[in-house]
Amino acid sequence: GAVVSQHPSWVICKSGTSVKIECRSLDFQATTMFWYRQFPKQSLMLMATSNEGSKATYEQGVEKDKFLINHASLTLSTLTVTSAHPEDSSFYICSAPDIRSYEQYFGPGTRLTVT
């Protein structure tokens, strides 16, 4: 199947700093990518849809000024958590649908810890 990578796999940052997470589709192009957040012992919640060449669309309750999304190319989307706070500590996972099958492929996730 198709492969999606994320970088970094884990990051620890201090409160008030910003953190960038990258999501790449390695062997296919993705005009759309999705960002999810997973709190401990909870399921994945869709945060936003990243669209290549246009603005991201955010789910209700997700602050667009705090979670900046840039879909720079057909294989790369970035999520920047700005002015991070401890409550932003979570597991962030991206996915991308292969336009040939529309099956969604998930990255391995990024564990963010804000101290």
Next chain:
Amino acid sequence: KQEVTQIPAALSVPEGENLVLNCSFTDSAIYNLQWFRQDPGKGLTSLLLIQSSQREQTSGRLNASLDKSSGRSTLYIAASQPGDSATYLCAVREGSGGGADGLTFGKGTHLIIQP
């Protein structure tokens, strides 16, 4: 708003047993349904994808069924093994298949197979 429910939340069975995980969703207008496996602290591994027009999919010891009209899916695991221990997530995708729809996840079933 679509809601996905998985039952049971946790299950522990001896090795070798056949078992069934259940998933239900409130809005039957789905495009497809996917079953995933998630190991602790890891990303998602796609197990089976069922399109809305299909009734079931099989892969090895796994069989997933879909009854779209009643909003239900089951994942059947035959001859369970300790390596099957993980959290199993059910997710539905709504929309018309244009690729711009994120997934709605259930909270998962935490499965333990006792050696």
